[in-house]
Amino acid sequence: MATANHNLSDYDKTTIPNANKFRFGIVVSEWNPSITEGLYNGAYQTLIQHGVLPSNIVRWNVPGSFELVYGCKKMQKQMVNAVIAIGSVIQGETKHFDFVCEAVSQGIKDLNVLDPTPVIFCVLTDDNLQQAIDRSGGKHGNKGTEAAVAAIKMAELRKNM
Ligand SMILES: Nc1c(NC[C@H](O)[C@H](O)[C@H](O)CO)[nH]c(=O)[nH]c1=O
Ligand SMILES: CC(=O)[C@@H](O)COP(=O)(O)O
Numbered sequence: 001m002a003t004a005n006h007n008l009s010d011y012d013k014t015t016i017p018n019a020n021k022f023r024f025g026i027v028v029s030e031w032n033p034s035i036t037e038g039l040y041n042g043a044y045q046t047l048i049q050h051g052v053l054p055s056n057i058v059r060w061n062v063p064g065s066f067e068l069v070y071g072c073k074k075m076q077k078q079m080v081n082a083v084i085a086i087g088s089v090i091q092g093e094t095k096h097f098d099f100v101c102e103a104v105s106q107g108i109k110d111l112n113v114l115d116p117t118p119v120i121f122c123v124l125t126d127d128n129l130q131q132a133i134d135r136s137g138g139k140h141g142n143k144g145t146e147a148a149v150a151a152i153k154m155a156e157l158r159k160n161m
Pocket of ligand 2: 090092094097100
């Protein structure tokens with residue numbers, strides 16, 4: 001289902017466990033900061049709403065989405081229950097977009113395979129700035145909210161394994 005048909009901020013709050021015992025790492029790309037800050041705010045506020053203590057949210061910045069893989073790999077070792085990778089990749093004139101998106105998605109997938117700490121893929125890959133705006137707190141909701149919900153659910157799943 002396309003995002004246009006499912007608002008990223010809509011979810012059943014009754015299905016979310018209390019996250020007051022969990023600790024989360026959030027790694028934020030500095031490229032397109034107006035977008036990534038919106039994603040971070042969505043994720044942060046959602047974690048707080050579900051009981052996470054501010055002191056249990058660790059934030060690191062990296063230069064761009066390509067560096068999210070390295071930052072998340074290191075964040076996995078910080079005694080956190082889950083990691084959220086936040087980035088915004090916007091198509092330019094060249095194929096660089098394709099290489100960055102492929103590297104980040106494959107790299108984060110690999111982190112989930114190789115380490116027991118889940119890493120949530122909160123990376124927008126948009127054709128233009130408007131699409132990114134719409135998905136970072138605009139008309140289609142906030143992917144940061146969606147990512148925080150996923151992080152809590154994965155932390156709970158890991159706890160029960
Ligand atoms: N064009 C975008 C980039 N490019 C930078 C790369 O992510 C990387 O930092 C650089 O190639 C050095 O290794 N990054 C984004 O996050 N978003 C873009 O739109
Ligand atoms: C995703 C990118 O790296 C891209 O925005 C860079 O722009 P360009 O392809 O015009 O160099």
